[in-house]
Structure formats: C-alpha cells, structure tokens
Amino acid sequence: MISRLSDEALIDILSYLSLKEAVMTSVLSRRWRYLWRYTYRRWDFDVSNNTSLFLMSCNGNPRHVVRSKYVQWVSTVLQLHLGSHLDELRIRFDMDNVIRNSPGLVWWLVFACLKRVQRLEVDLSNRLGINTLREDKALFPSPAGLSLYRCCKLNLPPSPFPCPILDFSSLISLSLNYVNVYADTLAHLLSNCPLLRHLSVKSSDTMYSSNKNLPPFKSTSLESLEIVQSNFMQKEMEICAPNLVSFAFVGRNIAISFKNAVSSSLTELTVGMDYGVSFLLDPFKQHSIFLSQIEKLKMVFNDTARCFLGKTVPSKFPNMNNLKYLEVRWEASGSSSFLFPLTLVKAAPSLCTLKIEEPI
Structure with missing residues (x-):
C-alpha cells in the first residue's frame, strides 16, 4: 500500500522520523535510497552523551582525531541534503579546541542560511565540566564573513558580480552555547531577522562590540532574550x-x-551574578518600570553574591502585584541569608510558589 504513495508523500512521512531512522530506510529499495536526503523537519546531530568523544583516546586514536573526524562527518552529511529547506538544525557536541582549526562551524552556518533553517541550535559546551579557554571556542562570524567564506572556500564558479550576502532571515529561534559572538553581530541579527522570536547566548567570551558604540538590540518580533x-x-x-x-x-x-x-509585555525575568545583586540592591533604578508586570522571577547567585547578600539586605522592594512564581538558586554551598527572599515575598501579595535551590 505504501508503495503507491508519491515520493513527496513518502518524504513527508520520513520527515517525522529522526535523521538516523530516516537514513535506515535507504536500504528498503532503490526508490527509497535517496528519499531521506529530502527530509525537511529536523536534522539532529546530538552526540553530547557519546562517551567515545570524551575519552582521551578511542580505538587507538587520540581524542582530537576522533573529534575532527566527527566534524568532517557532520559537514559531509549536511552536503548530502537535497531539499530546498530545513526547518530545524541542532548540533550538540563538545569540540574542545578542534573547531578552532576547522571550518566546520562556518560551513554549518552557511548551510543553515542556504537551507533557510528556522530553528538553529549550536551547543559546543564541555560535558565534563572542564574550563575551556576563550581562544579555544568557536567564533560566530558576521553575515559578511559567512558570505566571503562561501565564495572563497566552497568552490563556487567565478562570477563578475559581488558575492551575495548570506542572511538568517528565516530564523525563528537561535541558541548558541560555548560559541563566541560579538554583541554587535547579535544586534545585526535582531535587526535583520524579522521572524526571530527566541535568542539565547550562553558561555560566550567575546560579548563586546567591535565598534565603539553598541547598536540597540532592536526587534519587533523578539519574545525571548x-x-x-x-x-x-x-x-x-x-x-x-x-x-x-x-x-x-x-x-x-x-x-x-x-x-x-517593553514593560507592557515582559512577564518573565531571570537575573543573576553581579547583575542580580544590582537588581536586588537598587531595584528602583532600572527595573521599576516593569516589575509590576512580572509573573515569574528567577535569581541565580554564586558564592561572592552569597557572602555579599548575607551582610546587605534591601529593606524595601517595589510592589510586584502580579508575581506568582519566585525561584532563588545558589550555585555554591555555604551559609545563606533568607532575608532578601522574604523581602521579595512581602512585595508579592499574589505569590503562589517559592523555590530556593541549594547545591548538594
């Protein structure tokens, strides 16, 4: 019965499978051999739990060799995609310092532009908790840099016309973890991605502007930053x-x-570290215009903030009449002061849930 379906219908069905499952169907018959290469929903390269990539050696090969081969394999598989677009691309992999000397990330981003990817996640974080030097992290290039790479490195035929600028105009969601990125590159993305609703940047070491003044983070579609x-x-x-x-x-x-x-729409707020301490000690300075709107508040503090807040407690806080959920998370063990959470509770008459999390 399924053999009577058109190729388009079969591709739609395969697109609901994982990439691995879709590839396995290529052995069913000659007709099925290349159908997986047209799937369009989600290509997921998540090997964050693959222990062989974390070991110092695997099958006699040093770790950096194993990881370099994986980077090349991902790039090769992406080049096999024959569809006109791909909804979601997810790459989660601890590259250590392999990526620094590899064009892997840049090629993946070029692919995301060419395939009009809507949801892009690149997570290169270290799963073993080992600190990575900032120069060892991959750098998210500017759109102009991506375009130059495409023209110079991808063996495109010579053209008398300027190299077209690649863009992420199809992006709805962008998540970067352990990827260095300039702040003005983010500002450019927000201004030139009319559909972008979610932007997440974690553990980036180059969050500064290459220009003297940082452009505003401006977007009419952004819902989560x-x-x-x-x-x-x-x-x-x-x-x-x-x-x-x-x-x-x-x-x-x-x-x-x-x-x-912004205050009319903002309902969820997360603050932490030095910025979180400033939020507590001077809430009237930057946040009073929207605090009455907040329904969910999360706060994250390290050991330095713990010591500081144990001695200095704000005596008064602006009213947060709509606050229903409050979470305070300490990222270091030690003696805690519960006075400042109580100060927040007093300012939140509608509070339903209070969660205080300590490390074990």
Whole structure:
C-alpha cells in the first residue's frame, strides 16, 4: 500500500522520523535510497552523551582525531541534503579546541542560511565540566564573513558580480552555547531577522562590540532574550523589543535600558551574578518600570553574591502585584541569608510558589 504513495508523500512521512531512522530506510529499495536526503523537519546531530568523544583516546586514536573526524562527518552529511529547506538544525557536541582549526562551524552556518533553517541550535559546551579557554571556542562570524567564506572556500564558479550576502532571515529561534559572538553581530541579527522570536547566548567570551558604540538590540518580533554566563564587556545595553515576554541576564553588572514599552509585555525575568545583586540592591533604578508586570522571577547567585547578600539586605522592594512564581538558586554551598527572599515575598501579595535551590 505504501508503495503507491508519491515520493513527496513518502518524504513527508520520513520527515517525522529522526535523521538516523530516516537514513535506515535507504536500504528498503532503490526508490527509497535517496528519499531521506529530502527530509525537511529536523536534522539532529546530538552526540553530547557519546562517551567515545570524551575519552582521551578511542580505538587507538587520540581524542582530537576522533573529534575532527566527527566534524568532517557532520559537514559531509549536511552536503548530502537535497531539499530546498530545513526547518530545524541542532548540533550538540563538545569540540574542545578542534573547531578552532576547522571550518566546520562556518560551513554549518552557511548551510543553515542556504537551507533557510528556522530553528538553529549550536551547543559546543564541555560535558565534563572542564574550563575551556576563550581562544579555544568557536567564533560566530558576521553575515559578511559567512558570505566571503562561501565564495572563497566552497568552490563556487567565478562570477563578475559581488558575492551575495548570506542572511538568517528565516530564523525563528537561535541558541548558541560555548560559541563566541560579538554583541554587535547579535544586534545585526535582531535587526535583520524579522521572524526571530527566541535568542539565547550562553558561555560566550567575546560579548563586546567591535565598534565603539553598541547598536540597540532592536526587534519587533523578539519574545525571548537570554544572555547567560557570558562575558558581556559593554557597560550598557539598550533593548527595543515591544513584544518581549521573557528576559534573562546572568553576568556582570551593566546598565540595561528597556525602550518602546517593553514593560507592557515582559512577564518573565531571570537575573543573576553581579547583575542580580544590582537588581536586588537598587531595584528602583532600572527595573521599576516593569516589575509590576512580572509573573515569574528567577535569581541565580554564586558564592561572592552569597557572602555579599548575607551582610546587605534591601529593606524595601517595589510592589510586584502580579508575581506568582519566585525561584532563588545558589550555585555554591555555604551559609545563606533568607532575608532578601522574604523581602521579595512581602512585595508579592499574589505569590503562589517559592523555590530556593541549594547545591548538594
């Protein structure tokens, strides 16, 4: 019965399978051999739990050799895709310092542009918890850099016309973890991706602007913005996102200004580290315009903040009449002060859930 279906119908069915399952159907018959290469829903390269990639050696090969082969394999598989578009591309893999001397990430991003990927996740974090030097992390290039790479490295035929600028205009969601990225590159993406609703950057060490002044983070479609554990070197950041619902900033203390009636839509807030301490000690300074709207508040603190907040407790906090969920998470063990959570509780008459999390 299934053999009577058209190729288009079979491709639709295969697109609901995982990439591995879809590839396995290529042995069914000659007709099925290449159908998987047209699937369009999700290509997932998640080997974060593959222990062979974490071992110092595997089958006699050093770890960097095993990882380099994996990078090449991912690039090869992506080149086999024959469809006009791909909805989601997910790559999760601890590359260590392999990526620094490999064009892997750049080629993957070029592929994402050419295939009009809507949801892109690149997670290169170290699963063993070993610190990675900032120069060992991959760098997310600018759109102009991607276009130059495409023209110079991908064996394209010579053309008298300028190399076309690649863009991520189809992106709906972008998540980067352990990938260095310039802050002005993010600002450019937000301004030139009209469909982008979710942007997440974690553990980036180059969160500074290559220009003197950082352009505002401006987007009419952005609903969620997350910058966590990143070395954001700018002293201030301006956010112009009237439809922003969720905002997270965990890092050094900077001045963040919200424009264009962000307060009317923002209901979820996550703050932490030095910025979180500033939020507690001077809530009237940057956050009073939207605190009354917040329904869900999460706070993350390290050992330095723990010691500081144990001695200094804000006596008064702006009213948070809509706050229903409050979570405080300590990332280091030690003596805690529960006075500042109580201060927040007093300012939140509608609070339903209070969660305080300590490390084991």
